[in-house]
Amino acid sequence: MVDKVKLARQFIEAIPHSRALNMQLTDIGAGTATIEMPYDDRLIGDPKTGVIHGGAVSAMMDTCCGAAVMSHPSAPGGTATIDLRIDYMRAATPGQSIRTTATCYHITRNVAFVRATATDDDMDRPVATASGSFTVEKA
Amino acid sequence: MARTRPEPMQVVKQRRDAALKALVEGVPYIRFLGIEFDRRGDELTGLLKFDDKLIGNPFLPAIHGGVTAAFLETTSIITLSWAYLWPDIESGAIDTEKLAAGDLPRLPKTIDFTVDYLRSGLPRDAYARATVCRAGRRYASVRVEAWQDNRDKLFAQANGHFLMPPTDASRSG
Numbered sequence: 001m002v003d004k005v006k007l008a009r010q011f012i013e014a015i016p017h018s019r020a021l022n023m024q025l026t027d028i029g030a031g032t033a034t035i036e037m038p039y040d041d042r043l044i045g046d047p048k049t050g051v052i053h054g055g056a057v058s059a060m061m062d063t064c065c066g067a068a069v070m071s072h073p074s075a076p077g078g079t080a081t082i083d084l085r086i087d088y089m090r091a092a093t094p095g096q097s098i099r100t101t102a103t104c105y106h107i108t109r110n111v112a113f114v115r116a117t118a119t120d121d122d123m124d125r126p127v128a129t130a131s132g133s134f135t136v137e138k139a
Numbered sequence: 140m141a142r143t144r145p146e147p148m149q150v151v152k153q154r155r156d157a158a159l160k161a162l163v164e165g166v167p168y169i170r171f172l173g174i175e176f177d178r179r180g181d182e183l184t185g186l187l188k189f190d191d192k193l194i195g196n197p198f199l200p201a202i203h204g205g206v207t208a209a210f211l212e213t214t215s216i217i218t219l220s221w222a223y224l225w226p227d228i229e230s231g232a233i234d235t236e237k238l239a240a241g242d243l244p245r246l247p248k249t250i251d252f253t254v255d256y257l258r259s260g261l262p263r264d265a266y267a268r269a270t271v272c273r274a275g276r277r278y279a280s281v282r283v284e285a286w287q288d289n290r291d292k293l294f295a296q297a298n299g300h301f302l303m304p305p306t307d308a309s310r311s312g
Binding site for chain 2: 015018043048056060061085086
């Protein structure tokens with residue numbers, strides 16, 4: 001179990017795009033993962049307000065959901081996204097880190113189902129939520 | 140009925156290209172991913188040039204699913220904004236110099252976005268084209284497809300809903 005957690009963290013940190021976005025895996029458990037992404041001027045989607053682009057939030061959601069699947073005790077190995085839906089509740093406050101927590105709430109031999117929520121410093125009002133299905137790759 | 144003489148082609152092209160350039164280059168995240176747009180008349184094609192920083196799975200290697208989502212979402216927003224701005228670009232009501240100076244119009248906001256990953260994104264250039272299925276005053280629905288080597292073999296497709304920027308008419312009541 002400990003090895004799998006370590007493996008997931010190494011895997012996430014070896015992903016070039018996750019590194020490019022400065023994503024940090026701050027917590028990983030049995031089917032849950034938390035990733036933090038600091039505010040960065042390069043990721044701005046609306047130059048007038050400085051709000052981060054939805055695409056950067058999508059990248060974070062996708063990575064975090066994948067990490068949650070890999071950390072699940074029943075997942076033998078890697079995973080790939082089948083589909084991912086993201087709902088944007090509000091703009092993330094410029095200057096603040098975004099934190100995403102994903103939960104793999106059900107897993108079968110072939111498919112893992114995941115939900116995720118992203119927030120900034122105001123933890124009570126989500127920035128975005130996601131739900132998706134992922135493949136379960138044989139080890 | 141007297142027909143007005145059409146504008147010279149160069150003038151029309153220059154105005155269209157300047158508007159598109161301002162729209163795309165004004166967004167830092169689009170520059171970060173290296174997304175460009177190819178224009179044929181009013182039709183746009185998004186172009187994602189492959190780069191090592193876009194990799195999501197270093198063992199295959201494959202493009203990161205988040206990059207694919209971001210590419211599809213960006214293509215959707217730019218295509219939707221383009222369709223929305225097109226009448227003003229054609230009439231000359233839009234001041235392209237002000238646009239280039241950073242005075243961008245308000246862009247549509249994503250309400251939700253659903254991506255289907257059909258096959259893994261290979262480490263090479265990708266293309267995307269979006270279709271505005273419905274453009275209302277407040278809400279719009281957009282479909283977008285992305286492919287790499289073969290137009291018929293999509294590697295991802297998506298559907299999204301967007302909140303349109305308020306117009307002057309709707310603001311005044």
